[in-house]
Amino acid sequence: GENVEQHPSTLSVQEGDSAVIKCTYSDSASNYFPWYKQELGKRPQLIIDIRSNVGEKKDQRIAVTLNKTAKHFSLHITETQPEDSAVYFCAAKRGSWGKLQFGAGTQVVVTP
Amino acid sequence: SAVISQKPSRDICQRGTSLTIQCQVDSQVTMMFWYRQQPGQSLTLIATANQGSEATYESGFVIDKFPISRPNLTFSTLTVSNMSPEDSSIYLCSVEDQTFATNEKLFFGSGTQLSVL
Numbered sequence: 001g002e003n004v005e006q007h008p009s010t011l012s013v014q015e016g017d018s019a020v021i022k023c024t025y026s027d028s029a030s031n032y033f034p035w036y037k038q039e040l041g042k043r044p045q046l047i048i049d050i051r052s053n054v055g056e057k058k059d060q061r062i063a064v065t066l067n068k069t070a071k072h073f074s075l076h077i078t079e080t081q082p083e084d085s086a087v088y089f090c091a092a093k094r095g096s097w098g099k100l101q102f103g104a105g106t107q108v109v110v111t112p
Numbered sequence: 113s114a115v116i117s118q119k120p121s122r123d124i125c126q127r128g129t130s131l132t133i134q135c136q137v138d139s140q141v142t143m144m145f146w147y148r149q150q151p152g153q154s155l156t157l158i159a160t161a162n163q164g165s166e167a168t169y170e171s172g173f174v175i176d177k178f179p180i181s182r183p184n185l186t187f188s189t190l191t192v193s194n195m196s197p198e199d200s201s202i203y204l205c206s207v208e209d210q211t212f213a214t215n216e217k218l219f220f221g222s223g224t225q226l227s228v229l
Contacts, residue, residue: 032216043204043220044155089154093216099145099170100218102155 002027004092006103013080013110021106023090024072030092033066033073034100039086047088048075080110114139118205118221125195125228132191133224135205140185143208146178149223150201158203161188195228202226 003026013019025033034049050057050064050073057064061080066073077084090103115138125131135144144161159167159180167180182188192199205221 034218043222046217046219049217097143099157099160104154 002030002092002094002098002101004090004101004103006090006106008106009104010107011109013108015080015082015110015112017080019075019077019080019084019108019110021075021088021090021108022072023074023092023103024070025092025101026071027092027094028068028071030094030098032093032098033064034091034093035062035064035075036089036091036102037086038089038105044089077108080108082110082112084108085110113217113219114141114207114209116205116207116219116221118224120224121222122225123227125226127196127228129195130191130193131195131226132189133203133205135188135190135221137186137207141207141209142185144182144188145206145208145218146180146188146190147204147206147220148201149204155204158190161190192226195226197228200226200228 006023031052035047036044037047038044048059048062048064050066061078063076087105087107089105091100093100117136119134146158147155148158149155157170158173159169161167161180161182163182163185177193179191203224206218208218
């Protein structure tokens, strides 16, 4: 089955700097890659996703890039703010009826 | 996106007892899932709740321990049976919204924080 590896496990950045989280996946047939943000004590929230027919997608300060050949995808957060502090999870899914496989998560801490 | 209500939000239970968690969605959804999130860990799929048939369990999870009901397209329950302290986790209901606008996106309920003493 699908295996998703996520790095780093923790990431500390200064407010205003950029943060990058990287994930690799094992199943070349995976075609859907969402990212979730989970604040302490809250549910995971979908923040951005990308399908395999697209190389990059942006939504304000966040962007996701996908390299199908290398089987990796990344989350980029620019101009980080303290409210970006949370755990971020990447995930991968194969096909319309496949199941999401989550990465281990990255704890992002943005210091003022 | 679908609005997902989950209850209870938290509970403290004695070992050997059972707890049933309810998940209610404000619209009909085909795919409903139950996840477990152990402290400081990622999300692990327990099972897919199938409407009108038995749930489909992932490796390491069995029906006797985690019976699931799905009587219709808007409601599901997960029971954690014969609990032990190792069952202390957050349990999350999730639905896959396959309407045109959101197309396969997975949304989560607010979760049930379970502590077993």
